[in-house]
Structures are given as C-alpha cells and as structure tokens.
Amino acid sequence: MEEELHVLAVDDNLIDRKLVERILKISSCKVTTAENGLRALEYLGLGVSQQTESLTTNSVLKVNLIITDYCMPGMTGFELLKIVKESSNLKEVPVVILSSENIPTRINKCLASGAQMFMQKPLKLSDVEKLKGHVLNCRS
Numbered sequence: 001m002e003e004e005l006h007v008l009a010v011d012d013n014l015i016d017r018k019l020v021e022r023i024l025k026i027s028s029c030k031v032t033t034a035e036n037g038l039r040a041l042e043y044l045g046l047g048v049s050q051q052t053e054s055l056t057t058n059s060v061l062k063v064n065l066i067i068t069d070y071c072m073p074g075m076t077g078f079e080l081l082k083i084v085k086e087s088s089n090l091k092e093v094p095v096v097i098l099s100s101e102n103i104p105t106r107i108n109k110c111l112a113s114g115a116q117m118f119m120q121k122p123l124k125l126s127d128v129e130k131l132k133g134h135v136l137n138c139r140s
Contacts, residue, residue, distance in 0.1 A: 005132060006030040010040045010068035010080065011098070020067060020098070020123050027128045032063070037075030040068065046087055063093060065116075065135050067123070070099040070106065078110055085114040094135050098123060 007029045011017040017033050024031045034040040041047045044063070066084060068077035077097050084090045094116035099106065107118040116134065119127055 004028065004030050005065060005135065006032070006063045007065045007067060008032050008034060008040060008043060008063045010034045010037060010066065010072070010077065012036055012069065012072040016069065016098075016121065023123055023125055023128050024067075026125060027132060029065075029128070029132070036072055037068070037077070037080040040066070040080055041083060044084070044087075044090060046083060046090070065131070066093055066095045067131075068095065068097060069121075070097050070110070071101070078106075078113070081110060081113055081115055096131060 005028075007024050009017060009020045009024065009031055010033070011020060012035055014035075017035065021031045021033055032043060034043055038047070044066075066080075068080050070077040077099075081095045081097065084093060084095055091114075095114065096117045096119060097110045097115045098119050098121050100121040102120060110118050117131065119131075
C-alpha cells in the first residue's frame with residue numbers, strides 16, 4: 001500500500017486555497033492549508049516562536065510536499081521556498097510554486113532556488129497527478 005501524500009497548501013486567497021485543497025483531496029492526498037507563509041512556517045516548525053525554544057517534534061507537521069502561491073502579502077512563496085531550502089530538516093521536501101502570472105524570470109528564479117516545479121494557476125487535477133508521480137519517484 002502506498003503512503004498517503006501529505007501536502008501543505010499555502011495561499012492567501014481563500015478560493016484558490018479551497019480549490020487546491022479540493023483537487024488534492026480528490027487525488028487522495030492529506031491536506032493542511034495555511035493562509036500565508038508565516039503560518040506555513042509555524043506548521044513546519046520554523047516559526048519565530050519555535051526557533052527560540054527547543055523544537056517539540058509533535059507540533060511539527062510531517063509533509064511530503066509544499067504547494068505555495070508565489071504572490072502573497074507579508075512573505076512571498078519565493079521567500080517561503082528559500083527558508084524551507086535553508087532548513088536542514090526540510091530541504092528535501094519538494095516545493096511547488098503556483099502563480100497566475102507567467103513571468104519567465106520569476107519561474108527561473110524559483111527553479112534555480114530549489115523549487116521542484118512552477119505551475120500556472122488554476123491548479124488542475126492532471127497537474128496533481130503529474131506532481132504525485134514526480135514526488136513519489138523522487139522518494140523511491
């Protein structure tokens with residue numbers, strides 16, 4: 001039996017977040033959502049409060065994939081990507097960036113900084129199936 005994929009979906013737009021969550025659940029993924037990059041970091045155990053105290057592993061989510069919007073207030077998806085890739089515990093977790101804008105320099109910057117993929121919004125079921133295959137292949 002294959003392990004269920006646990007995805008952290010990060011988007012400041014409620015409708016986009018719900019759409020991503022629904023598509024992932026249809027694809028039998030376990031989904032945790034966050035409305036911004038700072039909240040995502042808290043879930044991942046990289047929040048400001050967690051850096052000062054000893055890490056309690058039970059409050060840290062074990063995720064297999066992070067899907068984040070690029071353009072969010074406070075912290076962009078790119079900034080979230082950089083923090084995840086700099087973390088010794090999380091650098092192996094694939095990060096996928098979503099954006100409604102197709103800007104080649106932005107796409108290249110994200111891929112060069114360690115993003116697994118850069119996908120155009122809205123996310124489609126076929127995108128998730130492709131992603132799942134990609135993520136599962138990387139883990140085996």
